[in-house]
Amino acid sequence: MAEDPILSYAPAPEDRSVASVAPSYGLFVDGEFVAPEGEDHITTVNPADAEPLSTIAVATRADVDRAMAAARRASTGVWSTMPAAERGKYLFRIARVVQERSRELAVLETLDNGKPIRESRDVDLPLAAAHFFYHAGWADKLHFATPGGSPHPLGVAAQVIPWNFPLLMLAWKIAPALATGNTVVLKPAETTPLTALAFADICQEVDLPPGVVNIVTGAEETGQALVNHPDADKVAFTGSTAVGREIARSLAGRNTRLTLELGGKGANIVYDDAALDQAVEGIVGGVFFNQGHVCCAGSRLLVQESVADEVLAALKERVSLLRVGDPLDKNTDLGAINSAAQLDRIRQLTEVGTQEAADCWTAPCTLPERGYWFPPTVLSGVTQAHRIAQEEVFGPVLSVLTFRTPEEAVAKANNTAYGLSAGVWSEKSSKLAWTAERLRAGVIWANTFNKLDPASPFGGYKESGYGREGGWHGLEAYLNG
Known part of the structure; x- marks a missing residue:
């Protein structure tokens, strides 16, 4: 064995x-x-x-x-x-x-x-x-x-x-x-x-x-x-x-x-020419960092249709390896949800996503019996009409949408009440620049996510x-x- x-x-x-x-x-x-x-x-x-x-x-x-x-x-x-x-x-x-x-x-x-x-x-x-x-x-x-x-x-x-x-x-x-x-x-x-x-x-x-x-x-x-x-x-x-x-x-x-x-519902755009292994790591870090308690989290994954199945399979495999448990353990990847009230909100919005016919997948992990915990969750088959694609969850929950063209990716990314952050993944610098120029977000990362520096302005x-x-x-x- x-x-x-x-x-x-x-x-x-x-x-x-x-x-x-x-x-x-x-x-x-x-x-x-x-x-x-x-x-x-x-x-x-x-x-x-x-x-x-x-x-x-x-x-x-x-x-x-x-x-x-x-x-x-x-x-x-x-x-x-x-x-x-x-x-x-x-x-x-x-x-x-x-x-x-x-x-x-x-x-x-x-x-x-x-x-x-x-x-x-x-x-x-x-x-x-x-x-x-x-x-x-x-x-x-x-x-x-x-x-x-x-x-x-x-x-x-x-x-x-x-x-x-x-x-x-x-x-x-x-x-x-x-x-x-x-x-x-x-x-x-x-x-x-x-x-x-x-x-x-x-x-x-x-x-x-x-x-x-x-x-x-x-x-x-x-x-x-x-x-x-x-x-x-x-x-x-x-x-x-x-x-x-x-x-x-x-x-x-x-x-x-x-x-x-204030809040955010950041889009993380993955083009078909991106380094997909690198992108998967960026997706995981973008939404599961700090249990998803991040205003600039990349909680909406927009992936090009031609590589959507490949990215989703690799993403689930990677997320299944995240360690959820004692926050004081140096091996832990995901700690506890901050409060009972926040845990209730995460549960409610995830349930809404499931009721809206999104495919809900949770990482196979054992949650501690005491405290406030929620497993890493991926909702695929999400559309712009779903609440889970529009409302900020502020938890370890990722919504997955697809697109065909760069124009569609930008339109979907900007179709939100928020405008705090976004990410773009591609091997072509011209495509990165074209997309970033059209995104209505205060902070835009290229081939990375959640990188902050005191010398760089942050806001939405x-x-x-x-x-x-x-x-x-x-x-x-x-x-x-």
Whole structure:
């Protein structure tokens, strides 16, 4: 009997004890951890076993007022008068401490979020540090980002981040804000606050002036109090399109800058002349990375009819080898779904796809009995009319459509309410360029997928939001003049 390739991998668990989790956490305001005004708390759980990790304070409107006041004092005081090069040094220090504590932070991220430790360790943490390093270098060079202008900070930035990349999204928001001389009040997602609170500890470790970074935890009401606060000069939100619409409505008519990075339903186009083995790897990474909890995931596969059967067979073979299980095991490819609510949504939309006559295939894997889990799933025979081809699942579910001509591929790719990302696979550079020029998406990858860099702007069109993060384009969103 041939050796089972799954059994040939012995467990390789990361040591959970390298990340300490306090029984409870308060708020981080004016450089100190403080108790909230109210008594409400949220329990954050480990998605892999549904066991509680810690209790988190729920910030009231009074707490948000206190954090915004601290940020305003820092904005008009020490932070605004500090030489730009000195501000850059603080970002360099933060980046170095993030690197030094990367193992601890990676374990903490995996415990709180459910993503595999190798993704936290090899993607999230290096990119988070890279964003602080990159923006540290910009701090005293902002006049290059605004040629002929006189750049100066907006003031206080109210920032809300999602649960899929907690620490990385924090870096995306805080690094450019600080580099441009702004101060921050940030609210992490209620299901994944632990790395944001660990970042607060890093702010103390590097002696960041009080009030420059403030972190308030809580759920929807806390977020509403923050983004609607009259003292916010800038609002930056990453999350669902529905919440983004509400924020845009609430800020209409106000002199408050707004950046929205919302949902997506990215198309991944595979032409018949592509290197198919390479494309299959890109398809798998594009949709199953981070359990599909990725706004720019390539969740719609558009494959040319002449190679559709070949690609689908190879794809199923590759997906059947993905290891689903303990996120702290270094061999794991797919970890746990972040929450029970998100798991219910994934199940509902997958069931809808099956009812719409799509062919539903799931990878042959054994799911753990405790926690929130969903197997890698491929829905083929999907058409543009299917809900599964139009609505964001935000889970490990791939919809497969076919096309005959490049014109049809572009038409189907653009036939969505979203416009965040897309991928194109071909051996012909002219075909790559022709397709990319016609795709209505903010980020387009050629013969790869989900590759991010702090120097490259990221953002979308249509219901995927507006504004850019990363590069000098992202700096502009935090500057006047």
